[in-house]
Amino acid sequence: MKTEKAFNDYYQNLIKEVEVPPCPSFEVNENPVYSRKNTWAKLVIAAILIMAVFPSVYRLHNPSVLAVRAAESTKKNQINSRIQNGLTEFKYIASYSFISGGKE
Amino acid sequence: MDSVESGDRLNPFLVEPTRACAGGLFFQPNWFIIVYKVMDQFNKIWNEYYPKLTVFLRTSFQISDPDDLVQEIMMKVFKNLNRYNNQYSFNTWLYTIARNHTIDSIRKQSTIRKTEEAAISQAKILPFSSETTPEQIAIKKELQRAVADYIKELPELQRQIAFLRFHEDLKYSEIGKITGIPEGTAKYHIHNIKKDFEQFYGEHYED
Numbered sequence: 001m002k003t004e005k006a007f008n009d010y011y012q013n014l015i016k017e018v019e020v021p022p023c024p025s026f027e028v029n030e031n032p033v034y035s036r037k038n039t040w041a042k043l044v045i046a047a048i049l050i051m052a053v054f055p056s057v058y059r060l061h062n063p064s065v066l067a068v069r070a071a072e073s074t075k076k077n078q079i080n081s082r083i084q085n086g087l088t089e090f091k092y093i094a095s096y097s098f099i100s101g102g103k104e
Numbered sequence: 105m106d107s108v109e110s111g112d113r114l115n116p117f118l119v120e121p122t123r124a125c126a127g128g129l130f131f132q133p134n135w136f137i138i139v140y141k142v143m144d145q146f147n148k149i150w151n152e153y154y155p156k157l158t159v160f161l162r163t164s165f166q167i168s169d170p171d172d173l174v175q176e177i178m179m180k181v182f183k184n185l186n187r188y189n190n191q192y193s194f195n196t197w198l199y200t201i202a203r204n205h206t207i208d209s210i211r212k213q214s215t216i217r218k219t220e221e222a223a224i225s226q227a228k229i230l231p232f233s234s235e236t237t238p239e240q241i242a243i244k245k246e247l248q249r250a251v252a253d254y255i256k257e258l259p260e261l262q263r264q265i266a267f268l269r270f271h272e273d274l275k276y277s278e279i280g281k282i283t284g285i286p287e288g289t290a291k292y293h294i295h296n297i298k299k300d301f302e303q304f305y306g307e308h309y310e311d
Binding site: 004010012016092 | 120146147150153154155156158159162163171175244247248250251252253255266269270271297298301302
């Protein structure tokens with residue numbers, strides 16, 4: 001017990017003398033490997049964002065794209081109107097043939 | 105800063121750092137709280153273990169200026185916090201890392217200055233409490249000088265064991281894990297140190 005206490009006192013005295021430097025802040029990244037990794041990560045994220053955002057912006061503001069879109073929508077309208085016309089015609093024929101009992 | 109007595113209270117997994125790493129961190133709604141808690145825990149670990157590791161390296165490996173090494177060890181500890189198994193003592197885990205890292209560094213670099221005088225020269229006898237009598241103070245001073253002289257003569261392994269047992273109060277099994285020896289051998293070394301020190305003190309100091 002005496003020995004243990006003597007050793008413990010000795011170590012305690014040494015520990016009391018040690019000056020503890022301030023805990024390092026992780027805002028400063030001193031490891032070059034991690035800095036490089038970080039840079040690469042930033043670049044990759046930036047590239048992905050550009051690839052994701054730029055085409056849609058490009059499409060929105062490009063006149064030729066807008067023209068194509070307009071043409072497409074006109075074509076769609078035309079098709080729709082044709083379908084509508086066809087339906088009306090079909091309805092007319094069907095009702096006519098029903099009333100006349102299939103005889104013209 | 106709150107003082108922390110035991111290694112168990114320094115459990116960094118109270119804040120679940122596995123969730124705080126890499127991608128998981130970004131998607132946490134309270135990620136800033138997690139980061140703050142991890143940093144706070146690390147700050148406590150730093151303040152608690154920095155002096156202990158310094159003395160451990162100074163006395164056990166007789167490194168005269170262990171500051172760089174201690175900082176490397178602390179960084180290693182922080183980076184590997186997610187590998188720490190909660191079931192085991194934090195002290196055991198930390199001292200195992202410290203010991204292995206120091207041995208590796210000594211092998212790699214021959215520039216680490218090892219000096220026989222490191223332990224004794226820096227072990228100034230601090231003033232004792234006013235309750236003790238001058239006689240008791242003299243005895244204590246003498247005892248500490250004896251310990252410093254005795255530690256210098258011990259082999260490296262026994263110096264490590266002495267620190268881990270007499271200062272950190274670790275179990276024999278934990279000392280065995282850290283130093284890589286069986287529990288029985290650790291017990292045997294402790295017994296030997298005690299016996300030898302009494303003999304050493306009797307021969308050199310008690311007249």
